[in-house]
Amino acid sequence: MFISRLLANDLGGKVFLLLLLAGGVVVPLLNLAVPETSLWHISTYTVTLLGKYLSYALLAVALDLIWGYCGILSLGHGAFFALGGYAMGMYLMRQIGDRGVYGNPELPDFMVFLNWSELPWYWHGFDQFWFAALMVVFVPGALAFAFGWLAFRSRVTGVYFSIISQAMTFALMLAFFRNEMGFGGNNGLTDFKDILGFNLQADATRVALFLASVFAMLVAYLACRYVVNSKLGRVIVAIRDSEDRVRFTGYRVDRYKLWVFVFSAALAGIAGALYVPQVGIINPGEFAPLNSIELVVWVAVGGRGTLYGAAAGAMLVNYAKTYLTAVMPEIWLFALGGLFIAVTILLPGGLVRFIRRRKEVSA
Secondary structure (H helix, E strand, O other): OHHHHHOOOOHHHHHHHHHHHHHHHHHHHHHHOOOOOOOOOOOHHHHHHHHHHHHHHHHHHHHHHHHOOOOOOOOOHHHHHHHHHHHHHHHHHHOOHHHOOOOOOOOOHHHHHOOOOOOOHHHOOOOOHHHHHHHHHHHHHHHHHHHHHHHHHOOOOHHHHHHHHHHHHHHHHHHHOOHHHOOOHHHOEEOOOEEOOEEOOOHHHHHHHHHHHHHHHHHHHHHHHHHHHOHHHHHHHHHHHOHHHHHHOOOOHHHHHHHHHHHHHHHHHHHHHHHHHHHOEEOHHHHOHHHHHHHHHHHHHHOOOOOHHHHHHHHHHHHHHHHHHHHOHHHHHHHHHHHHHHHHHHOOOHHHHHHHHHHHHHO
C-alpha cells in the first residue's frame, strides 16, 4: 500500500522497478541453474557487468535527486562515489590477511613494499564489515556536509558551485595519488580475496553482489521517490524553480539544500561500495573530474528530474561504452562528447521526455 502510493503517478518508475525485480530473479537463475552449454545461460562476466551497471544507475539517481529536483549541478559526485569505494576497498584489503604477496597478516602489500612499520590509525576498524559499511555512508556524507554547509551558507549557486565541486574532486584525486596518504597511491587497492568470508571469484558470490545491487537500487529509488513526494520534495522543487522566492517566503533554503545534498552523497557512497567488489579495484582515477562530467551525461541522456530516466541513461550509456571501447576504443571519447552535444541540442529533456512527447502526439 505504501509503495503503491509512492508510485501512484510514476508509470515509468513502476516499469523500471518491475524490470529490476524481473532481472533480480531471471539473471541469477540463468547463471546458476542453466548449464553453460545452453543458449540461455548468462555468464558470470555478464552478471558482474550488470551489477556494475546497477551501481552506476544508483549513482545517477543520486545526482538526479539534487540536479533534476533541486537544481544543484554537482560536478563532484564522483568524489563521493570513490570515497564509498575506498571504504569498501579498505575492508576487502584487511580480509586478505597473510595471503598477500608478502604474507604480512596486518599490513596490506603496498604498505609492506613502502616499508611502513604499522597500520595507520585510520585503517583500524576496517577489519569489521559493519564498521566499513558505516564508513561507506558516513565519510561521503561528512564531506558533503562540510562542503555543502560552506557553499550553501555563502549562497554559492549555479556554475560557481559546479566549478568548486569539480575542484574538490580534483584535489582529492591529487591527494590520493600520493603514496604517503596510505591508500595505495597510483595503483589503489586491489587483489581482493573475500567478502564476509565468501570467495569473491565464486559464481555464487558474484550473483549475491548482483542481488545486493538490485536491492540497493530498489530501496534507493523508493527512498528518493518518498523524498520527492514529501513536503521536503515540494520545497526543493520550488528552490529549483525560484530560489529567491522560496527564501523570501521564510524557508531556510540552505538547510533544505544541505539535507538533500548530504543524502545524495550517501547514496553515491553506497554505489561506490557496491562497485568495488564487483570490479575488483579502486584507484585515484575514480576521482577524475571527467568521471563526474560523464555522470552528468548519463542523467541528461536519460532525462533529469525523473529518477528512472537517470538510471536508464546510466545503463544505456555504459553499455554503449562497453561496446564501443571493445570495437572502436579510439572513438569512445568523441562519441561521448557528441552524445552530450546531441542530447543538449536535440533532446534537452532526455530520452524519457522525448518518448513521452511521441506518445502524446500519437495519442
